[in-house]
Amino acid sequence: MTTQFPAGTILGYPRIGRRRELKKAVEAFWAGTIGADELEATAATLRQVTRDRLAGLGLGRADSSIPESFSYYDQVLDAAVTVGAVPTRFASLVAADGTIDLAGYFTIARGEGDNAPLEMTKWFDSNYHYLVPEIGPETVFSLASDRIVREFEEAKAAGFITRPVIVGPVTFLLLGKPSDAAPEGFEPLSRLDDLLPVYATLLDRLAAAGADWVQLDEPALVSESIETPRSESLGALEFAYATLGRLARRPAIFVAAPYGSLDDALPVLAASPVEAIGLDLVRGQVPTDFAGLAEKTLVAGVVDGHNIWRGDLAAAFDTASRLSTLSPHIAVSTSTSLLHVPHDVADESKLSAELTSWLAFADQKVGQVVTLARGLSDGLAAVQAELDYATRALAARHAAPGVRDGAVRDRAAALSESDFTRGDYAARLAAQDVALGLPFLPTTTIGSFPQTGEIRRARAQLVKGALSEGDYVDLMRAEIGRVVELQEEIGLDVLVHGEPERNDMVQYFAENLDGFAVTENGWVQSYGSRCTRPSILWGDVSRPKPITVEWSAYTQSLTAKPVKGMLTGPVTILAWSFVRDDQPLGETARQVALALRDEIADLEAAGIGVVQVDEPALRELLPLKKKDHADYLDWSVGSFRLATAGVTDSTQVHTHLCYSEFGVVIDAIRRLDADVTSIEAARSRMEVVSDIRSSGFDHGIGPGVYDIHSPRVPSVAEVTELIERAIEAIPERQVWINPDCGLKTRGYAETVESLKNILEATRAVRAKAGAVVPA
The missing domain is CATH 3.20.20.210 (TIM Barrel)
Structure with missing residues (x-):
């Protein structure tokens, strides 16, 4: 035990392999x-x-x-x-x-x-x-x-x-x-x-x-x-x-x-x-x-x-x-x-x-x-x-050019308190009830559907130049059509386009925002065999043109049901990127929020009545030292509100959080002022609902009933039990039914079976509650 410690060392090394x-x-x-x-x-x-x-x-x-x-x-x-x-x-x-x-x-x-x-x-x-x-x-x-x-x-x-x-x-x-x-x-x-x-x-x-x-x-x-x-x-x-x-x-x-x-x-x-x-x-x-x-x-x-x-x-x-x-x-x-x-x-x-x-x-x-x-x-x-x-x-x-952009900084400096504030929640809820006409216990998914080998190959061929942009768009539209048809057949209430065109929920936006770069082989382990390629946020951020609007508008044209526009929130974009270290994170988050605010305005103008801004990393970035919590929660909540506060009362804003213990940030979740928040809850078997109940949280909440990080298909009885636990703790009018997270990593067979079980369980709970469900 007297051996000299080495003069230089590392605490660990990537273990997934250079090529995964x-x-x-x-x-x-x-x-x-x-x-x-x-x-x-x-x-x-x-x-x-x-x-x-x-x-x-x-x-x-x-x-x-x-x-x-x-x-x-x-x-x-x-x-x-x-x-x-x-x-x-x-x-x-x-x-x-x-x-x-x-x-x-x-x-x-x-x-x-x-x-x-x-x-x-x-x-x-x-x-x-x-x-x-x-x-x-x-x-x-x-x-x-x-x-x-x-x-x-x-x-x-x-x-x-x-x-x-x-x-x-x-x-x-x-x-x-x-x-x-x-x-x-x-x-x-x-x-x-x-x-x-x-x-x-x-x-x-x-x-x-x-x-x-x-x-x-x-x-x-x-x-x-x-x-x-x-x-x-x-x-x-x-x-x-x-x-x-x-x-x-x-x-x-x-x-x-x-x-x-x-x-x-x-x-x-x-x-x-x-x-x-x-x-x-x-x-x-x-x-x-x-x-x-x-x-x-x-x-x-x-x-x-x-x-x-x-x-x-x-x-x-x-x-x-x-x-x-x-x-x-x-x-x-x-x-x-x-x-x-x-x-x-x-x-x-x-x-x-x-x-x-x-x-x-x-x-x-x-x-x-x-x-x-x-x-x-x-x-x-x-x-x-x-x-x-x-x-x-x-x-x-x-x-270097682009590290500081005067126009971006001037816009951020001109913001006022009104840019961070939406109208009264009760008025918004009434307007959304009229606009959307959703049933008791409305059902939806978090956003992504399984990414098949065909989808990934098409994206790779586009990058290599082996597939034209027009042919690629046709393939993606065909996939979106299949996803919409599947959701309507299953009976979901608020639909998504399935995100077939997206390689990653952060990289996709990084590729379309100024101030970012993306890697070819910059893989890191997220969990188990799941790997991501964090983008590099190196300069001031702005949006040169719309990113998601065309895909969402096309999807809405295929169905009479509401379609969610899907965006990744500013905190998550920071958390899942390698972020510049030459200025406070709050400044960078505000720049990203302004870019997203522009995207949301364009989605709303295109007729999208529901917009989800995912923030699964909100809890993740919470500092480990309590003295730093207040500053972090101030800028993280503020960046979300800046991104979403420009919409009308009738546009329903969703957010999604996962992978985290939520009790410590429940007040921050309330301050986000999203109309609906979906959260991971299935693997912990609804442990989070006690925090929600004790906090007095009064906005829409979707505690997940399907653990998508496991290949298991939850039974109807299992999902029913989870839904009943949720509505025992939370006022029924607030509860939404959804999976824990996006379905990108799952296969179609297990996804379809799981979603059908979720809908069967939801219908059973609705019937037991005597709910009137619109035709």
């Missing part, structure tokens, strides 16, 4: 076209490619600087399976020796039959999603999987001494939820005494295998959004690392705490026996000195793992250097795992050379870490040229 090899292999396994052995072989190859790549970029082969952070699906699920925290409904998946095979692992993630998967929610304030562990008094902890040991041994056999990574015990329990069998008031953190022996066994196994260091990720320590009282969290932290620290045999322990500052948790770690502490110095600041820090290796997270800008390398070097006043043992790292950024800028042949010079993807960030570590070891002069190059690139970026 893991995604493709996992989905082939799900489809039954490859077996577990072939999937394991693909994963092993990817792990080896990653190690070789990182070594080639300058990290050491035998000094624990390369993290072993691979996952088939999710790192929190990995931790749950490792310690045996498997819900009782999946007990049949557990073998006699306590292990679970890959098929069982994925079943817990995705569900099967009547067994719902683990709930999914946002990983702190990132666009990654994790699976929520279910912990109860009945949970039997044991070392049920030694995969983390085997992957270390695999690396060792290939000539590498890597650093195994696992979610730390305190964060694992703080992120967990009580199991269905847990009594009222049960807290998963109360099981810490029972969990720590499993971590102790794992550390012993890793030490026996030859691991010098282990990384325990404890990001829950930086968040003030955890409901557990802070004193209890800190007490658990102190106990956990005192216990693990005194083990007779273990690797040296590196506690990483990304996404913010440790604050009052840092003295607790400083007093513990751990050997290294990671500090996110992109989100946090160099701490003050106190007892115990001088004996620790302080790992300076000065390279931004959460965004793609080259940044100010000289400032990062200065920040890392200032840690030397606290401890003689300083190392350099990324602020977070690099799973949030794409692999390599060199993979982008279509970005301009100017823009490329401003960027650093995962591989470039590894290079930055290596440079800064060399500077700390050999002195500033050894890296001055690299620092100067980064400084020149930063200056060029600030001066």
